[in-house]
Amino acid sequence: MRERHWRGKPGAQHGHGGLGNNGRHRRRSERRDVDAPIVLYGWHTVTAALSNPARRIRALWATENALRRLADEGIKLPVEPELVRPDAIAAQLSPDAVHQGLLAEADPLPAPGLEELAAAGVVLVLDQITDPHNFGAILRTAAAFAVAAVVTTARHSPEATGVLAKSASGALELVPLVSVQNLARALAELKEHGFHVVGLDSAATDDLAAMELSAPLALVLGAEGKGLRQGTRAACDRLARLDLPGAIKSLNVSNASALALYIATRWRISA
Amino acid sequence: MRERHWRGKPGAQHGHGGLGNNGRHRRRSERRDVDAPIVLYGWHTVTAALSNPARRIRALWATENALRRLADEGIKLPVEPELVRPDAIAAQLSPDAVHQGLLAEADPLPAPGLEELAAAGVVLVLDQITDPHNFGAILRTAAAFAVAAVVTTARHSPEATGVLAKSASGALELVPLVSVQNLARALAELKEHGFHVVGLDSAATDDLAAMELSAPLALVLGAEGKGLRQGTRAACDRLARLDLPGAIKSLNVSNASALALYIATRWRISA
Numbered sequence: 001m002r003e004r005h006w007r008g009k010p011g012a013q014h015g016h017g018g019l020g021n022n023g024r025h026r027r028r029s030e031r032r033d034v035d036a037p038i039v040l041y042g043w044h045t046v047t048a049a050l051s052n053p054a055r056r057i058r059a060l061w062a063t064e065n066a067l068r069r070l071a072d073e074g075i076k077l078p079v080e081p082e083l084v085r086p087d088a089i090a091a092q093l094s095p096d097a098v099h100q101g102l103l104a105e106a107d108p109l110p111a112p113g114l115e116e117l118a119a120a121g122v123v124l125v126l127d128q129i130t131d132p133h134n135f136g137a138i139l140r141t142a143a144a145f146a147v148a149a150v151v152t153t154a155r156h157s158p159e160a161t162g163v164l165a166k167s168a169s170g171a172l173e174l175v176p177l178v179s180v181q182n183l184a185r186a187l188a189e190l191k192e193h194g195f196h197v198v199g200l201d202s203a204a205t206d207d208l209a210a211m212e213l214s215a216p217l218a219l220v221l222g223a224e225g226k227g228l229r230q231g232t233r234a235a236c237d238r239l240a241r242l243d244l245p246g247a248i249k250s251l252n253v254s255n256a257s258a259l260a261l262y263i264a265t266r267w268r269i270s271a
Numbered sequence: 272m273r274e275r276h277w278r279g280k281p282g283a284q285h286g287h288g289g290l291g292n293n294g295r296h297r298r299r300s301e302r303r304d305v306d307a308p309i310v311l312y313g314w315h316t317v318t319a320a321l322s323n324p325a326r327r328i329r330a331l332w333a334t335e336n337a338l339r340r341l342a343d344e345g346i347k348l349p350v351e352p353e354l355v356r357p358d359a360i361a362a363q364l365s366p367d368a369v370h371q372g373l374l375a376e377a378d379p380l381p382a383p384g385l386e387e388l389a390a391a392g393v394v395l396v397l398d399q400i401t402d403p404h405n406f407g408a409i410l411r412t413a414a415a416f417a418v419a420a421v422v423t424t425a426r427h428s429p430e431a432t433g434v435l436a437k438s439a440s441g442a443l444e445l446v447p448l449v450s451v452q453n454l455a456r457a458l459a460e461l462k463e464h465g466f467h468v469v470g471l472d473s474a475a476t477d478d479l480a481a482m483e484l485s486a487p488l489a490l491v492l493g494a495e496g497k498g499l500r501q502g503t504r505a506a507c508d509r510l511a512r513l514d515l516p517g518a519i520k521s522l523n524v525s526n527a528s529a530l531a532l533y534i535a536t537r538w539r540i541s542a
Contacts, residue, residue, distance in 0.1 A: 133404060137523040146517035167523070174518050209537075245536070246417035247445050252408040252438070255529040258522065262530055265516070266480075 037105035038161035040172075041093060043069075046102040048170030050075055055173060056107040061089055066101030097166070108160060112149065112176050114186055118193040118216070120148030122265055125190075125197075125220040127183055127232045129253055132158040136167020137254035138221075143171035145261040151178045151186055151218070187235035190218050199228050199236035200260055202250040208240035209263050219260050224253050308376035309432035311443075312364060314340075317373040319441030321346055326444060327378040332360055337372030368437070379431060383420065383447050385457055389464040389487070391419030393536055396461075396468075396491040398454055398503045400524055403429040407438020408525035409492075414442035416532040422449045422457055422489070458506035461489050470499050470507035471531055473521040479511035480534045490531050495524050 037058050040046050047070070049055045060081040062070065067081060089099045117123055124147050129135055135158050142150055157179070158164050165172050180186040187197050196213060199220040220236055222228035233239065242251070242259050251259070308329050311317050318341070320326045331352040333341065338352060360370045388394055395418050400406055406429050413421055428450070429435050436443050451457040458468050467484060470491040491507055493499035504510065513522070513530050522530070 137526060140519055141522055141526050142517075143519040144515040144517045144522055169519070169521075169523075171519055243537075244415040246413075246415045248411055248414040248440070248442055250440075251412055251415055251529065252440075252525060254523060255408060255412050255526055258526040258529050259533055262533065266514075 038108055038159070038165065039092075039103065040106055040161070040165050041089065041097060041099040041103040042166045042169075043100040043102060044170040045165050045168070045172070046104050047073075047075055048173040049104055049106055050077065052109075052173040054109055057104050058107065059105040061103045063089070063101035094163075097163075109172070109176070111178050114151070114178060114180070114189050115193065117149055117178070117190070117195075121215050122147050122217045122219065122261070123149045123151055123190070123195070124257065124261070125183065125187065125218050126150060126152045126157065127220060127222040127228050128153060128156040128226070129221065129223050130156060130158060131253075132162065132164035133167045134252065134254045136164040136169075136171075138257045139164075139168040139171040139175050139177075141254065141258045141261060143168075143174040145265050147175055147261065148216075149176045149178050151180060151183075151190075153183050154179045154181055183229075184231040184235040187218065187220070187232070190216075191237070197235065197237045198264075199233055199239045200242070200256060201228060201233070201239045202241050204239035204241040206238065206240050207243040208260060209243060211238065211240055213264055217264055219257075219264060221253055221257055221260070224250070309379055309430070309436070310363075310374065311377055311432070311436050312360065312368060312370040312374040313437045313440075314371040314373060315441040316436050316439070316443070317375050318344075318346055319444040320375055320377055321348060323380075323444040325380055329376040329378065331376075332374045334360070334372035365434075368434075380443070380447070382449050385422070385449060385451070385460050386464065388420055388449070388461070388466075392486050393418050393488045393490065393532070394420045394422055394461070394466070395528065395532070396454070396458065396489050397421060397423045397428065398491060398493040398499050399424060399427040399497070400492065400494050401427060401429060402524075403433065403435035404438045405495075405523065405525045407435040407440075407442075409528045410435075410439040410442040410446050410448075412525065412529045412532060414439075414445040416536050418446055418532065419487075420447045420449050422451060422454075422461075424454050425450045425452055454500075455502040455506040458489065458491070458503070461487075462506075462508070468506065468508045469535075470504055470510045471513070471527060472499060472504070472510045473512050475510040475512040477509065477511050478514040479531060480514060482509065482511055484535055488535055490528075490535060492524055492528055492531070495521070 040049050049057060057078045060077060060079050061084045062081045063084060063086050067083065086101055089103045092103065093099055124142050139150060160172055160177055191197055195216045195218045197218045197220065220228060220232060222232065242256060311320050320328065328349045331348060331350050332355045333352045334355060334357050338354065341348065357372055360374045363374065364370055395413050410421060431443055431448055462468055466487045466489045468489045468491065491499060491503060513527060
């Protein structure tokens with residue numbers, strides 16, 4: 001197992017979540033885009049995948065304890081598991097990865113097209129958010145707020161594997177990820193489908209909590225520091241800020257997503 | 272500079288933010304507790320420290336670009352900076368650390384006592400939240416919500432240095448950190464000072480957003496997975512959950528903090 005071909009794959013590495021735009025990794029990334037599996041580890045992440053009929057599991061490694069717990073909880077295994085020691089899993093991951101005795105290789109999930117989102121309540125649009133921890137936490141929060149989909153760019157977004165999947169804590173199985181080539185064009189298409197497109201910007205004049213919002217709604221968030229790109233900003237119907245009373249006026253992007261979703265779905269409109 | 276004694280200090284390492292409870296590092300941690308400096312890097316983190324009169328800076332390394340930007344923005348330097356190349360700073364940090372040409376060594380800030388928080392609007396209490404990224408993001412959000420202090424345990428909390436400071440994005444200078452030996456006793460003391468103590472628990476019956484809250488308020492959050500410890504839970508006046516409409520019922524702890532603060536300060540009570 002120590003020699004398996006996914007060892008050291010960027011997607012399974014801490015803080016370098018398979019951006020795939022690094023020259024050194026290009027060949028490996030290109031190959032993975034076609035048919036290489038994604039890596040899932042950790043109890044919530046793997047059991048959510050095992051319980052998702054749409055997720056094709058290619059291989060499963062489990063410790064004795066994890067296998068017993070899977071049996072205790074009556075979770076059906078779609079493949080024959082390979083019994084391993086904890087350190088055999090740890091050796092495949094970054095030193096701080098909490099794998100809880102489970103690691104799976106799986107196919108990526110099929111993604112819906114934008115045209116399938118027309119009846120959606122709220123979608124979240126992420127403009128070049130590259131950190132896999134943040135991206136994963138946003139997916140988890142999106143699942144908690146019953147978001148219909150997360151739309152993101154094919155480039156400059158982390159792959160749905162490894163650290164991102166772990167941070168999403170099972171949400172990868174629940175929230176469809178729609179990957180687009182051009183975000184401004186995607187926002188235009190969402191508008192054609194009736195979406196109200198609101199971009200979050202800490203320098204905006206209008207407070208999201210005081211704004212009239214309507215469903216279907218697309219909430220657009222940019223990377224910390226950079227914010228929304230010019231083309232993304234221009235493609236929004238409105239820009240809004242979160243009204244923060246303290247000395248710091250911008251939040252970690254996953255925290256900003258949580259607040260924006262709360263305000264939009266629980267307070268201003270009914271999702 | 273490459274040989275400086277803080278090289279490889281756990282607080283500057285990714286994902287191992289100086290927990291100081293690892294046997295291998297014990298001697299180094301004990302020494303640091305007494306007089307070793309904390310490490311600050313990144314533009315927001317370092318400039319916030321430079322602008323804080325209460326923060327004693329021991330040393331400052333800066334690239335040519337960073338020095339020019341400091342001069343452009345009129346930021347006064349309390350010590351003579353050492354001009355270095357970016358890779359000299361990078362060599363002191365984990366590979367994914369974004370230092371933006373600035374690194375400082377500084378003294379920890381003096382912490383207020385619990386008795387000084389009596390007039391506070393809201394304090395956040397963290398029960399063994401060990402991840403320095405999450406802890407830092409919580410501090411940043413606490414600063415955005417004008418939280419009076421963050422109370423945490425001396426043990427099983429990350430040190431206020433390195434990754435935590437970077438994730439806090441300057442908030443370490445704004446939100447006092449109160450470190451206590453025994454959290455249940457600290458909560459009892461807060462109650463004596465008139466605090467309403469509410470613990471967040473995803474299994475609680477009551478929805479935080481529907482609860483009568485009063486200031487001063489202490490919001491208590493536990494680690495993901497483990498939640499609040501039994502003694503912490505018993506020391507709360509009330510337990511509350513965040514009402515989440517989706518399939519996932521628990522959030523990343525920093526996202527949960529953001530929502531709890533929003534609900535408590537903007538909706539239910541005036542901070």
